[in-house]
Amino acid sequence: MISTLSSVLLSTVLAVEIPYWGQTSFRVLGGLVAILLPAGGLVYVYLFKMMSFMQSRLGPMEAGPYGSMQLLAEVGKFLQKEDIVPAKADRVVFLGAPFIVLLSTFLLLLVVPFGPDAWFVDLDTGVYFAMAVSSVSVIGILMAGWGSSSKYSLLGGIRAAGQLVAYELPMILAVVGVVIQAGTLNMNEIVFAQANGEIFGIGVIGNPYILTQFVGFAVFLIAIQAELTQPPFDMPVAESELVAGYMTEYSGLRFLLFFIGEFATAGVFSAIAAVLFLGGWYVPFLAPEHNLYNVLGPLVLMAKIFGVAGLIFWFRFTYPRFREDQLQRLAWKFLIPIALVNIVITGVLKVVF
Amino acid sequence: MTATAGASEREQLAYIAAKAADSRVNVELETEGMTLNIGPQHPATHGTLRIIAKLDGEQVISADPVMGYMHRGYEKLTEVRTYPQVTTLINRIDWLGSFANEVPFILAAEKLMEVEAPPRAVWIRTILFEMSRIANNLLGLGDMAAQLGAVTPVFYAFRDREYVLNQVEAVTGGRFHPNFDRIGGLKDDIPAGWIASTKDSMVKMRAAADELETLVFGNEIFTTRTRGIGIIPADIALEYGMSGSNLRGSGVDWDLRRDSPSGLAYDQADWKVWTHPDGDSYARAWVRLQEMREGTYIVDQLLDSLPSGPVMAKVPRIIKVPEGEAWVETENPLGAMGYYIVSKGDLVPFRVKIRSASFNNIAIVPWVLKGVYVPDIISILASLYFILGDIDR
Numbered sequence: 001m002i003s004t005l006s007s008v009l010l011s012t013v014l015a016v017e018i019p020y021w022g023q024t025s026f027r028v029l030g031g032l033v034a035i036l037l038p039a040g041g042l043v044y045v046y047l048f049k050m051m052s053f054m055q056s057r058l059g060p061m062e063a064g065p066y067g068s069m070q071l072l073a074e075v076g077k078f079l080q081k082e083d084i085v086p087a088k089a090d091r092v093v094f095l096g097a098p099f100i101v102l103l104s105t106f107l108l109l110l111v112v113p114f115g116p117d118a119w120f121v122d123l124d125t126g127v128y129f130a131m132a133v134s135s136v137s138v139i140g141i142l143m144a145g146w147g148s149s150s151k152y153s154l155l156g157g158i159r160a161a162g163q164l165v166a167y168e169l170p171m172i173l174a175v176v177g178v179v180i181q182a183g184t185l186n187m188n189e190i191v192f193a194q195a196n197g198e199i200f201g202i203g204v205i206g207n208p209y210i211l212t213q214f215v216g217f218a219v220f221l222i223a224i225q226a227e228l229t230q231p232p233f234d235m236p237v238a239e240s241e242l243v244a245g246y247m248t249e250y251s252g253l254r255f256l257l258f259f260i261g262e263f264a265t266a267g268v269f270s271a272i273a274a275v276l277f278l279g280g281w282y283v284p285f286l287a288p289e290h291n292l293y294n295v296l297g298p299l300v301l302m303a304k305i306f307g308v309a310g311l312i313f314w315f316r317f318t319y320p321r322f323r324e325d326q327l328q329r330l331a332w333k334f335l336i337p338i339a340l341v342n343i344v345i346t347g348v349l350k351v352v353f
Numbered sequence: 354m355t356a357t358a359g360a361s362e363r364e365q366l367a368y369i370a371a372k373a374a375d376s377r378v379n380v381e382l383e384t385e386g387m388t389l390n391i392g393p394q395h396p397a398t399h400g401t402l403r404i405i406a407k408l409d410g411e412q413v414i415s416a417d418p419v420m421g422y423m424h425r426g427y428e429k430l431t432e433v434r435t436y437p438q439v440t441t442l443i444n445r446i447d448w449l450g451s452f453a454n455e456v457p458f459i460l461a462a463e464k465l466m467e468v469e470a471p472p473r474a475v476w477i478r479t480i481l482f483e484m485s486r487i488a489n490n491l492l493g494l495g496d497m498a499a500q501l502g503a504v505t506p507v508f509y510a511f512r513d514r515e516y517v518l519n520q521v522e523a524v525t526g527g528r529f530h531p532n533f534d535r536i537g538g539l540k541d542d543i544p545a546g547w548i549a550s551t552k553d554s555m556v557k558m559r560a561a562a563d564e565l566e567t568l569v570f571g572n573e574i575f576t577t578r579t580r581g582i583g584i585i586p587a588d589i590a591l592e593y594g595m596s597g598s599n600l601r602g603s604g605v606d607w608d609l610r611r612d613s614p615s616g617l618a619y620d621q622a623d624w625k626v627w628t629h630p631d632g633d634s635y636a637r638a639w640v641r642l643q644e645m646r647e648g649t650y651i652v653d654q655l656l657d658s659l660p661s662g663p664v665m666a667k668v669p670r671i672i673k674v675p676e677g678e679a680w681v682e683t684e685n686p687l688g689a690m691g692y693y694i695v696s697k698g699d700l701v702p703f704r705v706k707i708r709s710a711s712f713n714n715i716a717i718v719p720w721v722l723k724g725v726y727v728p729d730i731i732s733i734l735a736s737l738y739f740i741l742g743d744i745d746r
Contacts, residue, residue, distance in 0.1 A: 055508035151389050155411070155727065231502050232574050240397045240500045241731050320574045321502030323728045324411065 027120060034109055038267030038305050039260055043071050045306065046313040047263070054317050078259075081252035086149055089249065093147030098250070098257035100140030105261055107133035108268045113188040115281050115297025116288060126187035127179055130272055131172050134227065137265070138164045141236070141246050144258075148249040156245025159324055160236035163226055166331040167233075171223035173339035177216040177346040178209050178276045187272075191280035195288035205284035210277040215342045217277045219335050224269040225312055226327070228262065232319035233327055266309055274304035386414060389727070393422045397500055397731045400741030404718065406730065413730065416722035418715055423745040431705040436462050436536060436672050439702070443692075444530040446709055447743040449492055450485035450686040452521065455534040458692045458705075460616040461681040462536050465674045465696055470616075474538035474664040479618040480551075480655050481521065481533070482683075483648045487558055488517045489686035490598070490645040491565070493738040497638055498569045500735035501578055506569050513561035516554040523547055536672055538665035548656050555649040562646045570639065579634035583721050583733035586632055593720065594713040597688025598644060599737055602637035604630040609684035617683065622654040634736035641738070673700060687711050687743055711743035 018026070048070055052059030060067030085094055110133075111126035113119045123129050138161055145157015179185055182193040197207030210217045226233040229245075237245035247258050274280060281297030282288055322330070392403035401422035407414040427446065431439050443458055444451045456478060463470065470478070495510025518528045524543050525531035533540050569575055585595070590603040600607055608626040610619045627643035629636035676698040682691030688710025695704040714737055722730055 051504075055505050056512050057508065151387060155389075231504075234502060235728065238502060238728070240502065241728055243396060317505055319503060320498060320572060320578060321728075322574055323578060323726060325726070326577055 031106060031109060031120065034112075034114070035105060035264045035268070036260075038271070038302065038309075039264035040071050041302075041306065042263045042267055042309050042313070044068060046309065050310075050313060051317050075256060078252055078256035081255075083252040083254060084249075086249050088149040090147040090149065093143045094249075095254070097140045097144035097147060098254045098261065100143060101137045102140075102257055102261045102264070104133055104135075104137035104140065105264045105268055107136060108265070108272065111187050112268070112271045112275060112301075113191060113280060114301055115293045116188070116192075117294060118297060119188060122188065123186065125185045127175055127185045127190070127276070130187070131168070131175065134171075134269075135164065135168055137261075144250070145246040148246070150249050152242045152244075152248045153246050156236045156238075156242045156248070159242075160229060160246060162324070163229070163233065163236060163327060166328055167223045167226035167335075170219050170331060170335035170339050171227065173336060173343060174213075174216040174219040174223060175276060176339075176343050177213045180343070180346050180350055181209060181212065187275055187280075191275060191282055192288055194279045195282040206279060206282065208277065208279040213277060213342070213346070215338060216346075217273070219339045219342070220273055220277070221308075221311060222335060224273065225315060226331070228266050228269065228312070230262075230266075230312065230316040232315065232321050234316075234321050235324050235327065238321060266312060267305055270305040270308035270312065271301060273308045274301060278304045278308070280304070391730065393419075397734065398741075399496070399739070402715070402739070402741060402744065404722075404730070404734075406722070406727070408727065411727045413722050413725050413727070416719055416730065418718045420712070420715070420744050423741050425742075425746065427746045428705055428707055431702055433701060435700045436674060436702065439705070440534055441530075441532050443707070444532055445742055446707065446746055447489070447685065447687055447690075447711070447740045448529060449740060450489040451527075451529055452481045452525070452531045452533065453485045453489075453683070453685045454690065455532070456482055456617070457681045457683045457685075457690055458694070459534045459536055460683070461679040461692045461694045462674055463616070464679040464681060465677050465694060466536065466668070466672075468537045468666055468668055470538045471663050471666055472618075472660045473542075473662045474666075475616065475618050476621075476655055476659050477524070477539055477543060477664065478534065480652050481524065481531070482617065483651050483655075484517050484521055486686040487645050487648045487652075488514050488521075490641045490648075491517075491558070491561060493641055494565055494569065494638060494645075497732075497735040497738070498575070500731050501575060503569070503572070503575070506565065509561070509564065509568070513557065513564075516557045516561075520547070520551045520554050523550070535665065537668035538663070542664045548659070551656060552653060555652055558649050559646060562642060562649075566642060570635075570642065576635065578728075578732055579638065579736065580631075581633055582729050583634045583725065583736060584632050585717060585721055589720065590632070590717070593717040595688070595717060596713060597684065597686070597710050598640045599637050599688065599714050601626065601628045602640045602736075603632035604628050604636075609682060609689055613682070616681070618655060619651070621658060622651045624651050624654075634732050637736045637738070671700070673698065674702070682708065685710055687738065687740060688714055707746055709743045709746055711739035711741075712746075715739050715744055 048059045048067060060070035063069040063073045085091060108130055110120045111123050111130050141160045141164070142157050145153045145160065178190065182190045184190060184193065194208050195206045199207050199211060229236045237247060242248070247255060250258060281293060281301045283296070283300050286292065387408045389406045389408050390403065391406055392398040393401040403419040403422065404416055405419060406416045427442055430442055434442065439458060440455045443454045446454045491510050491514050495507040498506035521531060522528045524541070524547060525533040585603050587603045587605050590600050590605065606626060606628050610617070611626055614620045624647050627640050627647065629640050674696040676696055678693070678695050680691060680693045682689050689708070690710050691708040693706040694702050697703040721733060725733065
C-alpha cells in the first residue's frame, strides 16, 4: 500500500518494478516537491503580490516576469550571508533548532493524501499522527529561543511555547467533529467519506465537512493561524516588540529555514484543512474511484491549499496583534467551549441520523 | 517520620537530611528580574530612544527612558547663525511637521523687531501650519497601527500623506523641510491654482480619515489593545507638563490655537477643540484623528477667506534684532512648542531656548509604564506619539 504518486505512475504507466532505493528516492523527491512548491507559491502569490496589492504598491517586479523569480533571488541572498552564531549561544541547540522546526513540517506532510492512491504513509491513525507531530515545532522554537542567549529570543520562545500549547487543544477538538462524522482517523478514508457522503439525502456534491462542521472549520482556521504565529497571533515574532522573537539572532541559511518553514507549514496546515473540511483531492461530479484522480488529485488539492492559505494570509495582512493574555483568554474561554459544544452536537446528530 | 530516641545515628542523620531538603523545596522559588534594553536600536522607538525596562516575567516593574542619543545641539548652533539661517536648523526638530517648527521662532523674532506680517502671509502661515498637523497626525496614526502589528494602514497613511506634501511642495519647493517662513512674512506667494488643488486634497484627506477610522478604530483587536491601557488622569498629565493631543486625550480642554492665537489666523475660522475623557491610548489616538479632520475644515475656511495683498512686510535687508527677550509658544502637531529668544542686538541670537513638545510628553513614560506588560509598552509609546528629533533637539 505504501507508494508515492510518482512510483504509482511509473509502475502503472511504464509497467516496471521499482527497486526499494528507487522508491525511496522518489519519495524524498516527492516530499521536497510537495513542501517547496506550495511554500514558494504561497510566498510569491500572497506575501509578495497579494500583500503588495492590498497595500497599494506593486511588490517585486524586476526579477523574472512580473517578479516571479524574486524568491530565487531572495534564497540566493540568504545563502550568501554569513551564518553567525552568537558568542554566548548554546551552540548545538542554536544550530539544530531550525531543522527541528522544519522536521515537524515534513512529518505533518506524511499523512496527507494527494489522490486515491497517492500518499507517503497510509496510517489508520492519520489525524492523530498529524495532531501529534504538529507540536514538534514547539521544541524547535523553544530551542531557538533558549539557545540564542538573547532576551528578545527568550521572551519570544516562551511566548511561542505558551501560545502553541494553548492552541493545540482547540485544533484537536475542532478535528474531533470531523472524525466523529467520518467514523475514521485515516485521512484518505475521510476524503472518501466526504466524496460519498450526503446531507439530508442530497449527495450531488458529496458532503464536504465545511458544510456541516463550519464551526469546527472556523475554530481550526483560528487555531492554525495561532500555530503558524501569524497576525493577529504573532506575538512570538512581533517585530515592533521583540524585533523578531526567537528568530532574532539567526542569519543566512538558518533564517531562511525558519522563513521557508513558516510558509511550508502554512501550506501543509492548509492541506490538512483542505483534506478534513474541503474534500481533499476530490471534486464534485467525478466519482472518487476515477483513474483521472491520479493526475487531477494533486492539482485539486493544490488549488484547495491556495484557497485556505488565501484566507490565512488575508487575516495576516489585515489584523493588528493581540496581547499575550488576550490570546490565552480567546483560546481557553471562547474557542475550547465552542469546540466542545460542537463535538456534543455532532455526536448527538450522528446518533440521531 | 519522627526522630525517636531509640533510632540509630544513621536514621537520625537521614531524618535531618530529609527535613533540610523539605525546607529547601518549600521556600518560594526565588525569581530574578530581567532588564530589557528596548533601544537605542529597536523597531518601535522611531529612531534612537532607549528604554531600560526592568521586568518581572512580562510585567514592567520600572521603565526609564534614556534620551540624548540623537542630540544635535540646536540651541547652541543657533547662537552662531543669523536669524534667517536658524529656520533651516529648526526645520529638523519635528521632521514630520517641519513648517510648524519655523512659525514660533519667526513669531518671536517678529515680536522683538516689532514687525507685523501682512494678513495674507498670516493666513498662508496658518494654512501650512495646519497642513503639517494633518500630515503629522495621519502618519502618527498609521504608525500606531503598525506598532500594534497591522502592516497595512501605515502604507495607506504614507500614500495619503502625499496629497498634503504635494501641496506643501507646490508652495514652498520642499516636501519635508520647507524653510519658507521669513521674518516679516513669507518667501513667496502661493502659485496659481493652488487654492483649488488644496481643496481637492483636503477632500481626499477627509476620505483618508474616514478610511483610517473604519480600518483602525473600527477594529476590535485595536480597541482591546488600546482601551483602558496606559491611562493618564488629567491632573497627572498636567503635573508632568504634557501638552497637545496627549493632554486633550486626558480630557483637559487646553489648546493654544484657541487660547493664544497671537500671530496666526485661527480666530478667523470656526472650529472645535476635541477632547476625550478617558485618557487611555485609544483616547489619544482618537483625538489625533479628530484633529486631523478638524484641520481640513480649518484649511478650507481659511482658503475661502484668504485676503489679498503682499506676503512680505517691509524689513531691512540685513536683519538685526533689537536687544530684548521674547517668548512665543504655539500649538504644534505634537504639542506646545515655544522659543525663548534673548537678543543682544546682534545679527545672531544670544541664546535660544527651545521648548519642544515630545520632551515633556515622554517624561511621563516612567509613570505610565509601571505595571504594564511588554506589548503595552509599545502601544503606549505609539499613542504618546513622539518624534525623536523633537525629544533630543
